[in-house]
Amino acid sequence: MTTQKGFDPHAFRAALGTFTTGVTIITTRAADGEMVGITANSFNSVSLNPPMVLWSLAKNARSLAIFSNAKHWNVHVLSVDQEELSGRFARQGEDKFAGLELDEGISKAPLLKQCTARFQCRTAFSYDGGDHVIFVGEVLAYDHSDLPPLAFQSGQYALTARKPREELRLGATPPPECNYTEDLLGYLLGRAHYQMLHALGQLLNTQALDERSFFILSVLSIRDRLSLEELNAFIAYTGMVASEESMAALEASQLVATESEDGVVRYVMTADGREASLRQIALAKAVEEDMADKLGAGDAMALKLLLKRLIASSDPGMPDLWSAR
Amino acid sequence: MTTQKGFDPHAFRAALGTFTTGVTIITTRAADGEMVGITANSFNSVSLNPPMVLWSLAKNARSLAIFSNAKHWNVHVLSVDQEELSGRFARQGEDKFAGLELDEGISKAPLLKQCTARFQCRTAFSYDGGDHVIFVGEVLAYDHSDLPPLAFQSGQYALTARKPREELRLGATPPPECNYTEDLLGYLLGRAHYQMLHALGQLLNTQALDERSFFILSVLSIRDRLSLEELNAFIAYTGMVASEESMAALEASQLVATESEDGVVRYVMTADGREASLRQIALAKAVEEDMADKLGAGDAMALKLLLKRLIASSDPGMPDLWSAR
Incomplete structure (x- = not known):
């Protein structure tokens, strides 16, 4: 100064x-x-x-x-x-x-x-x-x-992010001298993500879809008729891999069907799959509205804004799921 | 009004x-x-x-x-x-x-x-x-x-979360009429989390640890000498499960050792494991500092604050990793 x-x-x-x-x-x-x-x-x-x-x-x-x-x-x-x-x-x-x-x-x-x-x-x-x-x-x-x-x-x-009057600690007690603390952004992002999935899972439990299937259906709901390779390009960032076996399981549940074109197998959503996906998105929005209510509308907007800025600044070069082909 | x-x-x-x-x-x-x-x-x-x-x-x-x-x-x-x-x-x-x-x-x-x-x-x-x-x-x-x-x-x-002058879109083009959009909090949290893990993975690649092993070592670094059941209570929220086989693999890499006490097998970190974990945390902090630089210090604090508030309000009842026994 x-x-x-x-x-x-x-x-x-x-x-x-x-x-x-x-x-x-x-x-x-x-x-x-x-x-x-x-x-x-x-x-x-x-x-x-x-x-x-x-x-x-x-x-x-x-x-x-x-x-x-x-x-x-x-x-x-x-x-x-x-x-x-x-x-x-x-x-x-x-x-x-x-x-x-x-x-x-x-x-x-x-x-x-x-x-x-x-x-x-x-x-x-x-x-x-x-x-x-x-x-x-x-x-x-x-x-x-x-x-x-x-x-x-x-x-x-x-936008503003309001601070509670009391210090916000996730653990019931202050952590001992420890290098890995609850203040690490990576820990907070991971825990927030998994808790969100958990809340969604509670709502999705009638469908008994695992996390990987959830991601696969989400991608196909935005962009249909993908080869296994294309599909994996979109979910690679999660560390998960869609295998022929996992796709066969979704086919057996009649959520996905296959089409062959020039010798390449492409996955398309069935009507059932599309319905399941719409239900998932509706549930995801319900979970989100509940969280936005708890945070407050302005704070929820601030959180989304900051996540977008973080994603944009740390994007390892993901293909654009929403772009025109 | x-x-x-x-x-x-x-x-x-x-x-x-x-x-x-x-x-x-x-x-x-x-x-x-x-x-x-x-x-x-x-x-x-x-x-x-x-x-x-x-x-x-x-x-x-x-x-x-x-x-x-x-x-x-x-x-x-x-x-x-x-x-x-x-x-x-x-x-x-x-x-x-x-x-x-x-x-x-x-x-x-x-x-x-x-x-x-x-x-x-x-x-x-x-x-x-x-x-x-x-x-x-x-x-x-x-x-x-x-x-x-x-x-x-x-x-x-x-705290404040600054808005860029231009609208922030992750996709190169506006999404078509589509129920699943990049504005879903669940999508943003998941993508931010996986991108963070990806950035960390780039740095961790000499260690070739998978995500599950990363979580297991993180938990043991905070709280050592856990039975398989106790360990799983701490990582259950991620949807991942530590099996005897996954623990055996960590044992084979000499990162973890076992002790028997009253007939219960407990996992403890080896000196190598502790060193690997310290390295992980140092790398995680480096990734985090890089992101905080890109967002700005105040915005990074606002993001952490909002994630903590989100986690506190959506906690399904996780055991407190940092509490005294």
């Missing part, structure tokens, strides 16, 4: 950006009826009684005169699904409100839908803040939904 | 809390030399030129008079490792600075170490903000480290 006394705006911005924020859109209506809205992360709460919030706007912003003259404005705390909207209101020169349905608010300021929270305000104070004006508004009405909020950190959108 | 016009402070706070923030500690020194510090999440940037930031303090705070009279104060953006410090500075009636090493700043205001970012400020304005005072400070010096920042949302501490 070295102290910067020079004010390179880029470096100063980078330091400020480490402070995580939510993302808001703030809207108002000009005297001539024009609707105005901008994306801002300078929002914050100020006062509980009277209820007040604040945000700041650059003095050179095109909308400064309109916000300065407006009595009312609305703050919308954006949800994770409103990233596109955030981008749209951060840009200039387009009709930002095109195609947006609006709610009826207590003032004429536009009130957007599907937000995490909304605060309808009347300007209480506007203060000098260097190259910005600080608007402090009295909150006249507010509402809030269960939609997980979008966050912003160091110039990137972000 | 229903609009609340009544101002139940609890409900209003809940709506405000949906706006994600970082966590700061703001410090100053009283005229009599007393050091003062409070935890605040009402911090925000205001102006780039001149560089200014703001935060607000309750008018009934014990420290209001001191901050109002102080010329200088420091804002510390806390890192994920400073959660304890956040709690300490949020409480009253203890010597908050006890045991803390301080850095030398440009004023006499205490400057804490190991933060994500720090801003050394001189009060530029203080404004009325309802039941709070808004302090606007000119930033005289600042610095920032690579430590991932702590976040706060809806009354809980949180």
Whole structure:
């Protein structure tokens, strides 16, 4: 850590950006009826009684005169699904409100839908803040939904992973001095994966499919009519191998059938197999919904995002299961 | 979403809390030399030129008079490792600075170490903000480290998971209409797990251990001298079974030895086995560090946190590998 006394705006911005924020859109209506809205992360709460919030706007912003003259404005705390909207209101020169349905608010300021929270305000104070004006508004009405909020950190959108108040330990007791701890990512990924399979297995037990058969059917449900070699290319990353014997067992259960083409045997799903696979996916989604409920919707989204980033960064070159042939 | 016009402070706070923030500690020194510090999440940037930031303090705070009279104060953006410090500075009636090493700043205001970012400020304005005072400070010096920042949302501490600018798709092309998609948590967990094992396998290939042997040795490295039944209780969740034959193979490789006690055969690690296991763990940590580098330290922590929460909430009742006997 070295102290910067020079004010390179880029470096100063980078330091400020480490402070995580939510993302808001703030809207108002000009005297001539024009609707105005901008994306801002300078929002914050100020006062509980009277209820007040604040945000700041650059003095050179095109909308400064309109916000300065407006009595009312609305703050919308954006949800994770409103990233596109955030981008749209951060840009200039387009009709930002095109195609947006609006709610009826207590003032004429536009009130957007599907937000995490909304605060309808009347300007209480506007203060000098260097190259910005600080608007402090009295909150006249507010509402809030269960939609997980979008966050912003160091110039990137972000999701949040909430920490429980108590330290989260999987073991009932702290581990002794031991090199292999529950904090190893590999252990956590493995255990999470196997517990997920276990939960699914409990639901699948009428079908008595082993893990390998589950993977084989999953691949065939996405991409049918594969040779044994092609099939194995898709499941190789699991360390499992589909043999002719394992395929014969699936054939005997009438989940898979074979076709010959140019001397190559190709496996196709039967109607029964397709039905079994649809049932599996429905069960997998049920397990997943249950987990998402337990984690919370925003946290479940964050987990998926991080797993995707991990997979993308550690991909050993897997064939793309979903690509066109 | 229903609009609340009544101002139940609890409900209003809940709506405000949906706006994600970082966590700061703001410090100053009283005229009599007393050091003062409070935890605040009402911090925000205001102006780039001149560089200014703001935060607000309750008018009934014990420290209001001191901050109002102080010329200088420091804002510390806390890192994920400073959660304890956040709690300490949020409480009253203890010597908050006890045991803390301080850095030398440009004023006499205490400057804490190991933060994500720090801003050394001189009060530029203080404004009325309802039941709070808004302090606007000119930033005289600042610095920032690579430590991932702590976040706060809806009354809980949180970590952040950054979203890439572009939509993250694992497949090269969007999937066709298909029930089984790459967005299934079960798919993502499985693929992440197997890719991690694959990366480890690349490093382990001189040892030619299969996945089952890897799990068996991992368990024995934590908890030695297990009967076959006890061993299987610890790896049952993986769906794998340690048989007498698989143990005999590990014995033949001189990684494991047997002892008989009251007629029960117990498996113990040999010196070779322990060495192989230490090598495995070192390699697993190397794979993990590589992944953490690619994700970023804060994101890797968020991933582990979410996996732990998932595991804790879906635990089918596994025996505790690390507990005392």
